[in-house]
Amino acid sequence: MHDLTCCVQHPAVSHDGFSSLAVPTYRASTIVYDDPESFARRSERGLDGYTYGLHGTPTTRTLEAQLTALHRGVRTMLVPSGQAAVAVTMLAVLLPGQKVLIPDTTYSPVRKLCEDYLAPRGISHAAYDPLIGSGIADLIDPQTRLIWMESPGSGTMEVQDVPTIARIARAKGVLTGCDNTWAGPLLFKPLIHGVDIAVEALTKYVGGHSDLLLGSITVNDPTLRKSIKDVLRLVGIGVSPDEAALALRGIETMGVRMAHTGRIAREFAQRLQTSAVVSRVLHPALPSCPGHETWKRDFAGSSAVFSIVVRPEFRERVYPAMAALRVFAIGASWGGTRSLIAPMNVAGDRTVRRWDSSESLVRISVGLEEPGELWSDVESFLAAIAAT
Numbered sequence: 001m002h003d004l005t006c007c008v009q010h011p012a013v014s015h016d017g018f019s020s021l022a023v024p025t026y027r028a029s030t031i032v033y034d035d036p037e038s039f040a041r042r043s044e045r046g047l048d049g050y051t052y053g054l055h056g057t058p059t060t061r062t063l064e065a066q067l068t069a070l071h072r073g074v075r076t077m078l079v080p081s082g083q084a085a086v087a088v089t090m091l092a093v094l095l096p097g098q099k100v101l102i103p104d105t106t107y108s109p110v111r112k113l114c115e116d117y118l119a120p121r122g123i124s125h126a127a128y129d130p131l132i133g134s135g136i137a138d139l140i141d142p143q144t145r146l147i148w149m150e151s152p153g154s155g156t157m158e159v160q161d162v163p164t165i166a167r168i169a170r171a172k173g174v175l176t177g178c179d180n181t182w183a184g185p186l187l188f189k190p191l192i193h194g195v196d197i198a199v200e201a202l203t204k205y206v207g208g209h210s211d212l213l214l215g216s217i218t219v220n221d222p223t224l225r226k227s228i229k230d231v232l233r234l235v236g237i238g239v240s241p242d243e244a245a246l247a248l249r250g251i252e253t254m255g256v257r258m259a260h261t262g263r264i265a266r267e268f269a270q271r272l273q274t275s276a277v278v279s280r281v282l283h284p285a286l287p288s289c290p291g292h293e294t295w296k297r298d299f300a301g302s303s304a305v306f307s308i309v310v311r312p313e314f315r316e317r318v319y320p321a322m323a324a325l326r327v328f329a330i331g332a333s334w335g336g337t338r339s340l341i342a343p344m345n346v347a348g349d350r351t352v353r354r355w356d357s358s359e360s361l362v363r364i365s366v367g368l369e370e371p372g373e374l375w376s377d378v379e380s381f382l383a384a385i386a387a388t
């Protein structure tokens with residue numbers, strides 16, 4: 001073989017005796033075929049076959065299968081981010097003239113998607129109180145095609161009665177989707193509670209190290225799966241096997257990371273209730289959190305993200321007091337090893353459950369640092385708020 005040919009054809013080596021615990025990273029655009037017939041008939045390979053790198057590799061399929069198993073679903077599809085998971089789902093199920101109901105406390109880019117992208121294309125939306133429960137029945141009109149849920153709510157942490165909303169929607173022939181990023185499949189499995197579509201930002205707890213962006217959509221119904229796959233294919237959305245490989249590594253330690261950070265977050269939340277600068281602590285594991293009883297009934301445990309509400313008289317102190325932090329980093333995308341803190345501006349994102357803008361919401365995500373050192377940091381922050 002000529003050297004130049006030799007350069008582009010990798011020699012086949014033996015795999016005999018090689019058995020690794022790690023999932024190989026298979027990179028591919030082109031998939032090659034044994035003969036022209038199988039190439040010509042590649043579309044017959046179906047949604048589970050390999051036809052082109054964009055539509056899946058053994059690496060991405062491994063992560064999809066693992067998430068499917070954790071959710072007790074039938075199929076999972078990976079997308080480039082959590083936001084893409086929500087957007088692709090909505091594009092797959094909503095047509096002009098139809099309507100989606102969104103919780104007032106939804107991740108704010110989802111509300112923006114409804115307002116700035118779907119609305120101009122004839123798809124309407126209405127926000128509902130996340131604590132509406134069976135009252136959702138009154139909001140379902142003939143145009144309603146999808147009820148979106150996110151539990152607990154972004155920032156303000158209201159826990160939704162997912163099983164009740166899912167049951168009412170199904171009885172009326174309306175689809176349901178749930179953004180399960182806070183809990184992940186270890187703490188809550190939406191499909192088991194009757195939801196049609198479970199969506200997650202793998203960017204957070206599955207990735208676990210603040211270094212990747214990925215989302216997932218898990219369903220039971222093959223027709224729904226086909227509609228979502230169609231959008232991915234037509235719009236040209238796929239994910240990198242390298243991102244999937246990082247997520248496959250992250251998911252292995254998700255259980256211990258979440259158990260540890262969830263326990264510490266719960267302890268911090270409890271202690272913060274006695275702080276003089278804090279008016280409320282919003283963590284689903286605390287009885288004072290709206291929807292706490294629902295959390296107790298439906299969730300397997302506590303995650304590491306919660307919020308504190310700083311009393312109005314200390315409002316102006318919140319930003320400057322963050323200079324006292326030595327261990328916490330200021331940032332949004334939680335679920336990594338580092339503890340994060342972020343002032344949240346929720347008032348502008350609420351149209352149903354109004355938020356008093358004199359109350360400042362600070363979101364806390366507990367990471368893997370030494371808990372005593374972390375708590376000292378929290379205390380310095382509170383002391384800096386109180387110091388006038």
Ligand SMILES: *Cc1c(COP(=O)(O)O)cnc(C)c1O
Pocket residue numbers: 080081082083084107150154179181182201202203204213214215333
């Ligand atoms: C972070 C987050 C998202 C978006 O995930 P990205 O991967 O950052 O796009 C969606 N929903 C919730 C609840 C989130 O916390």
